[in-house]
Amino acid sequence: MKLNKIADWLYVLPVLAVITIIFIIPLGYTFWISFQEKALGSGAKFIGLTNYYTILNSKIFYVIISNTLIYSFSAVFIKALIGLGVALLLNRKFPGRGVLRAFSIIPWAAPAFAVAFFFILLYDLKGLFNRILTYIGLPALRYLGPELAMPSVIFVNVWKGWPFFFLGFLSGLQAIPQEIYESAEIDGASRFKKLVYITLPNLKTVFFTVCLLSLMWTMGDFTTIYLLTGGGPLDRTLTIPVASYFKAFASGASIPQAASLLILVLPIYLILIYLVMKYAYGRT
Amino acid sequence: MSQEPKKVDRRKFIYAGLGAVALIAIGAAAYIAMNPPVVTVTKPTTSVVTTTVPTTSVVTTTVPTTSVVTTTVSTTTPPTEKKLTVWARSAFVAANNDWIKKMCLEWAQKTGIKVEVSLIPTGELTPKLIAAIEAGTPPDVCIHGYIPATLAEQGLLVTLDDVINELGKDDIYPFKLREATVNGKIYCFPDHFELYYLLARKDLADAKGVKLPPTSLDELYEAAKALTDKDKGVWGFGYPLGKGNDADGETTFLWAWYCLGGKIMTSKSSAGVVIKNDKAFLDAVAYTRKFWEEGLTPPDSDGWTDASNNINFIDGRIAMTQNPPSIYYSLMTGKPDMAAKTVIMPSPISTMDGGDESCYIFAKSKYVDEAKDLIVYLFKDKEEYRKGFCENGNYYSLPVFKSAMETVSQQWQKGQAGLKAWLVNPKDVVEAVRWEPSRLVQPLNECVGIWEDLFWAFEIAGFMQRAVVGKEDPEKVREDFHNKVVQLAQKRYG
Numbered sequence: 001m002k003l004n005k006i007a008d009w010l011y012v013l014p015v016l017a018v019i020t021i022i023f024i025i026p027l028g029y030t031f032w033i034s035f036q037e038k039a040l041g042s043g044a045k046f047i048g049l050t051n052y053y054t055i056l057n058s059k060i061f062y063v064i065i066s067n068t069l070i071y072s073f074s075a076v077f078i079k080a081l082i083g084l085g086v087a088l089l090l091n092r093k094f095p096g097r098g099v100l101r102a103f104s105i106i107p108w109a110a111p112a113f114a115v116a117f118f119f120i121l122l123y124d125l126k127g128l129f130n131r132i133l134t135y136i137g138l139p140a141l142r143y144l145g146p147e148l149a150m151p152s153v154i155f156v157n158v159w160k161g162w163p164f165f166f167l168g169f170l171s172g173l174q175a176i177p178q179e180i181y182e183s184a185e186i187d188g189a190s191r192f193k194k195l196v197y198i199t200l201p202n203l204k205t206v207f208f209t210v211c212l213l214s215l216m217w218t219m220g221d222f223t224t225i226y227l228l229t230g231g232g233p234l235d236r237t238l239t240i241p242v243a244s245y246f247k248a249f250a251s252g253a254s255i256p257q258a259a260s261l262l263i264l265v266l267p268i269y270l271i272l273i274y275l276v277m278k279y280a281y282g283r284t
Numbered sequence: 285m286s287q288e289p290k291k292v293d294r295r296k297f298i299y300a301g302l303g304a305v306a307l308i309a310i311g312a313a314a315y316i317a318m319n320p321p322v323v324t325v326t327k328p329t330t331s332v333v334t335t336t337v338p339t340t341s342v343v344t345t346t347v348p349t350t351s352v353v354t355t356t357v358s359t360t361t362p363p364t365e366k367k368l369t370v371w372a373r374s375a376f377v378a379a380n381n382d383w384i385k386k387m388c389l390e391w392a393q394k395t396g397i398k399v400e401v402s403l404i405p406t407g408e409l410t411p412k413l414i415a416a417i418e419a420g421t422p423p424d425v426c427i428h429g430y431i432p433a434t435l436a437e438q439g440l441l442v443t444l445d446d447v448i449n450e451l452g453k454d455d456i457y458p459f460k461l462r463e464a465t466v467n468g469k470i471y472c473f474p475d476h477f478e479l480y481y482l483l484a485r486k487d488l489a490d491a492k493g494v495k496l497p498p499t500s501l502d503e504l505y506e507a508a509k510a511l512t513d514k515d516k517g518v519w520g521f522g523y524p525l526g527k528g529n530d531a532d533g534e535t536t537f538l539w540a541w542y543c544l545g546g547k548i549m550t551s552k553s554s555a556g557v558v559i560k561n562d563k564a565f566l567d568a569v570a571y572t573r574k575f576w577e578e579g580l581t582p583p584d585s586d587g588w589t590d591a592s593n594n595i596n597f598i599d600g601r602i603a604m605t606q607n608p609p610s611i612y613y614s615l616m617t618g619k620p621d622m623a624a625k626t627v628i629m630p631s632p633i634s635t636m637d638g639g640d641e642s643c644y645i646f647a648k649s650k651y652v653d654e655a656k657d658l659i660v661y662l663f664k665d666k667e668e669y670r671k672g673f674c675e676n677g678n679y680y681s682l683p684v685f686k687s688a689m690e691t692v693s694q695q696w697q698k699g700q701a702g703l704k705a706w707l708v709n710p711k712d713v714v715e716a717v718r719w720e721p722s723r724l725v726q727p728l729n730e731c732v733g734i735w736e737d738l739f740w741a742f743e744i745a746g747f748m749q750r751a752v753v754g755k756e757d758p759e760k761v762r763e764d765f766h767n768k769v770v771q772l773a774q775k776r777y778g
Contacts, residue, residue, distance in 0.1 A: 039438055039776075040414065040417055040434065041417040041435075041439075041440045042439075120591070120592075123587075124584070124592075124595070125582055125583065125584040126517070126601065140583075142583055142584045142586070142587060143584075143587070144526070144584065144586075144587025145583075145584060145586050146754070149587060228589070229526075229527070229587065230526070230589065230742060232526060232587075232742075232745075232746065232749060233525075233526060233527055233586045233587055233749055233753060234749055234750060234753065235746070246741050248411075249410060249411040249414050249415075255414075
């Protein structure tokens with residue numbers, strides 16, 4: 001019996017070792033460095049909560065948080081709507097369904113930098129979008145100007161990310177037993193009622209899991225914003241990853257301050273992780 | 285029947301975690317035990333150093349100058365093979381990259397020292413360097429690299445006065461030496477001029493009777509006004525006002541600021557920051573606002589990224605812009621008809637030199653002498669450098685040596701391809717260069733590391749945007765800008 005227990009732990013040890021190396025040590029280091037002052041290439045000096053105080057006292061921190069939340073929640077909401085709509089559509093049987101399903105995944109498979117560059121061209125003053133607008137007699141728009149920069153980067157994120165929702169929802173839809181729909185039909189349920197009382201409740205777990213995972217990824221999206229706007233104009237699209245990057249690798253290369261910024265936003269991620277675990281596995 | 289997964293109590297979990305940590309520690313200890321530490325011996329004199337390694341081999345190293353000799357102390361391990369790790373910024377021009385690789389390979393063959401050259405894209409080089417420095421594993425040499433002033437101020441680079449002397453200090457333009465000097469010592473070799481010259485569409489200028497080149501800020505503004513023809517979708521001057529990974533906007537703004545007598549620092553200290561009293565900043569904002577508010581630059585310039593003014597010029601939407609030679613290079617290689625209509629001129633008052641990319645050696649390198657020898661090898665043959673690095677790249681880069689520039693001047697006089705578009709002899713333009721945007725701070729005219737930090741974080745562009753596009757009170761923006769620089773200066777210089 002005792003030997004069995006030791007064997008159990010031996011099986012678990014490699015995983016624990018890997019988790020320690022790739023997760024616990026870097027997180028611990030980030031936490032430790034956030035209390036230090038450190039010039040590039042030199043030793044660290046303990047300065048207590050100064051980095052946190054500096055960040056919390058800067059107006060830009062609240063701009064960054066607000067931008068990140070607007071960017072992430074709007075993008076995820078729209079992606080979920082599109083993903084659900086397309087999944088419902090492509091869950092039906094019709095000729096060419098397989099081709100359409102495969103075609104839908106292309107945006108998700110495209111490299112993020114290529115998508116960003118593609119949209120730089122589309123958003124150009126004389127790009128395709130403005131050509132269409134002027135063709136139908138509307139004025140050209142400044143997509144990456146201060147007023148439209150945030151919706152424009154959200155649009156790019158949605159364009160690239162909705163297939164993930166589609167795939168998740170489609171697999172969820174296929175897992176719903178057909179018999180339930182057949183019973184509902186016998187009882188005279190309308191399409192709408194079947195959607196509300198069968199489809200959506202059965203998709204609940206998949207829905208929350210996909211949304212929360214996507215929320216975390218969208219909050220961490222760096223490439224789209226960095227390449228399209230660099231966080232500007234006028235900091236209108238400055239989000240946590242872009243701001244941390246500039247803090248760590250550009251302005252004075254203050255890795256401790258970048259670490260403090262990340263630690264300050266860690267609770268948001270922890271809550272999201274907690275929710276993912278809760279909805280995905282039904283326990284905390 | 286489904287089975288509940290077995291629960292593990294907290295104490296056992298912690299024990300398992302501790303066990304894992306202990307295993308890692310044992311593994312690390314075993315690794316260190318199997319790889320003996322490298323012992324570094326500093327030899328301060330010119331000598332031939334012979335180190336006998338007990339029982340297995342004898343290592344003989346010829347040391348031409350003050351140097352570091354490295355020997356692995358071990359009875360079984362064979363002598364370590366010398367290897368230089370070189371990181372090079374991947375240049376816009378393929379010919380430059382090819383030349384760097386070719387020369388490094390030649391040097392490696394000549395010396396028998398292994399060289400590992402990695403070409404790293406522009407945007408990735410500095411973050412990679414910072415990460416490598418923090419990890420304690422910087423390369424030996426960086427070619428075409430950024431932020432040497434910051435690195436030198438942190439004591440991370442070796443001085444290169446001897447390299448510069450060997451390359452012929454008197455033959456190097458003093459302006460480039462100034463770009464290489466930090467706190468009185470030379471820490472890098474800025475390997476080219478990359479001028480932020482003024483490009484213009486000569487056909488449009490001729491049609492509107494605009495005289496080129498403009499010789500003052502007012503003339504440039506008037507030329508932009510005359511060349512703007514919104515009905516035809518042409519704007520007079522592409523003024524990059526974005527913040528998206530774009531140094532063009534802040535360079536153009538700094539140029540205007542300096543032209544108007546801009547003053548940033550008078551000494552390398554927080555007390556030396558003088559932005560808050562500088563009227564020229566307000567004038568530069570007012571000047572830039574004229575382009576934005578009067579629609580002399582395209583209405584989407586506030587969202588431009590690094591490539592935008594290039595794209596706009598190449599697509600014929602702007603008649604003039606200030607940029608490094610990438611636009612003209614693209615025209616020559618991809619749109620020769622447009623290249624024939626384009627002229628290159630010095631900017632009014634003085635042209636900015638954007639060629640801050642430099643070669644430097646990290647103090648952590650085990651092979652400082654070899655690294656110095658490599659840099660000397662790359663640039664010692666000035667004709668090879670002029671031809672391979674500069675001319676083969678259609679003079680995207682201009683040489684830093686006066687002797688090589690003399691040849692370029694003669695080629696311009698003969699109307700050589702690649703130089704045909706220049707209205708003024710490039711030699712005269714180079715010799716009139718007074719400013720560099722990323723580290724040479726005015727009126728101090730010295731390299732300032734914190735300015736590099738601000739510049740490459742595009743923070744100068746951020747302040748410009750607030751005042752010009754955001755229409756914030758320029759005096760408030762100036763005060764915030766001043767406070768930001770003071771804060772950084774206080775931290776680094778006191």
